[in-house]
Amino acid sequence: MSARVMPPELVAAFDDEIRRLHGRVSGVIGCVLATTDGRRVSAVVDNEADPQRVSAMVGSIVALGETIGREVMIGRTQFVAVSAVGGMVLLQRVPAKRDLLVVGTLARHNTNLGILLHETGIAAEAAGRTLDEWLGRDQRPA
Amino acid sequence: MSEELKILFAGAMGAGKTTAIRAISEIPPISTEASNSDRAECDKEETTVAMDYGEITLATGEKLRLYGAPGQPRFQFMWPILAAGALGAVVLIDNSRADPLGDLELYLNAFRPLADAGAAVVGIGRMDSFPRPTLEAYMERLAKLDVVMPVIPADVRRRDDVLQILEVLLQQIEAMWAHDETVSGDANPGHRSPEAIS
Numbered sequence: 632m633s634a635r636v637m638p639p640e641l642v643a644a645f646d647d648e649i650r651r652l653h654g655r656v657s658g659v660i661g662c663v664l665a666t667t668d669g670r671r672v673s674a675v676v677d678n679e680a681d682p683q684r685v686s687a688m689v690g691s692i693v694a695l696g697e698t699i700g701r702e703v704m705i706g707r708t709q710f711v712a713v714s715a716v717g718g719m720v721l722l723q724r725v726p727a728k729r730d731l732l733v734v735g736t737l738a739r740h741n742t743n744l745g746i747l748l749h750e751t752g753i754a755a756e757a758a759g760r761t762l763d764e765w766l767g768r769d770q771r772p773a
Numbered sequence: 774m775s776e777e778l779k780i781l782f783a784g785a786m787g788a789g790k791t792t793a794i795r796a797i798s799e800i801p802p803i804s805t806e807a808s809n810s811d812r813a814e815c816d817k818e819e820t821t822v823a824m825d826y827g828e829i830t831l832a833t834g835e836k837l838r839l840y841g842a843p844g845q846p847r848f849q850f851m852w853p854i855l856a857a858g859a860l861g862a863v864v865l866i867d868n869s870r871a872d873p874l875g876d877l878e879l880y881l882n883a884f885r886p887l888a889d890a891g892a893a894v895v896g897i898g899r900m901d902s903f904p905r906p907t908l909e910a911y912m913e914r915l916a917k918l919d920v921v922m923p924v925i926p927a928d929v930r931r932r933d934d935v936l937q938i939l940e941v942l943l944q945q946i947e948a949m950w951a952h953d954e955t956v957s958g959d960a961n962p963g964h965r966s967p968e969a970i971s
Contacts, residue, residue, distance in 0.1 A: 698823070
């Protein structure tokens with residue numbers, strides 16, 4: 632699959648899911664869905680952050696998180712979290728038949744981390760189901 | 774020289790950075806590859822999205838820590854992170870790409886402090902199948918950019934080719950340090966902070 636040739640209806644479905652995540656959790660100020668190699672698929676960002684750059688970073692950081700997880704032998708990485716003075720970012724892979732997508736959620740510092748984790752996970756699973764459905768329809772997705 | 778040296782491999786997607794590090798690393802290399810979603814840019818299954826890492830110990834006992842940078846410009850945010858503390862850079866160019874001289878300029882400018890310090894070399898791949906641009910064309914482009922650095926044809930799948938590139942790079946760094954010693958009177962330049970030139 633190439634982000635360049637991703638069909639509009641698939642991107643629209645991802646857009647819906649990202650918008651839902653953005654609206655579902657109080658304190659969320661940005662959501663990004665990107666390819667694992669860092670290309671933007673869908674994004675809603677309220678502040679000045681550049682979704683293209685953030686998409687590249689989400690891909691890199693998820694890969695780094697998973698790499699260090701393997702290196703220190705703690706099993707499969709579930710998510711990567713960045714905690715800063717002004718907020719937090721949660722990053723995780725979209726669970727699907729093919730490892731093609733990652734999701735990142737940016738939230739204010741006073742956001743409940745548990746809720747954010749839960750809701751980001753729900754969005755990632757929904758995006759994964761959408762992706763799997765599309766891959767199942769497309770006989771030659773690559 | 775200090776006992777551990779950090780060397781950076783840079784260049785476009787598909788230029789061979791991961792391959793080069795895998796060819797010479799004496800430890801299982803660390804890689805961060807993801808499915809390549811841009812097959813038009815480079816037709817390979819996976820691409821590095823954060824970094825590669827490997828190590829090699831030289832006959833002199835010095836250990837080289839080898840870092841590979843992701844090639845796509847959208848990963849530029851990783852380049853200064855990986856270049857921090859690097860004593861030298863290997864810029865790999867794939868001569869089969871659309872604009873190899875443009876690639877040279879892009880990565881040279883990205884790591885300009887190392888190039889200006891004389892701590893960089895260029896390795897050109899696939900010259901056998903794609904003889905143009907020629908080595909002379911690369912030298913001319915470097916001269917226009919006011920940079921002097923070695924340009925070496927190489928097949929980075931071959932361990933000896935990668936080692937030759939590193940040998941030239943280390944000679945460059947040694948020469949740079951010898952020059953600095955002469956100018957500054959520093960009798961022990963090898964023990965200064967690597968950050969001094971990065």
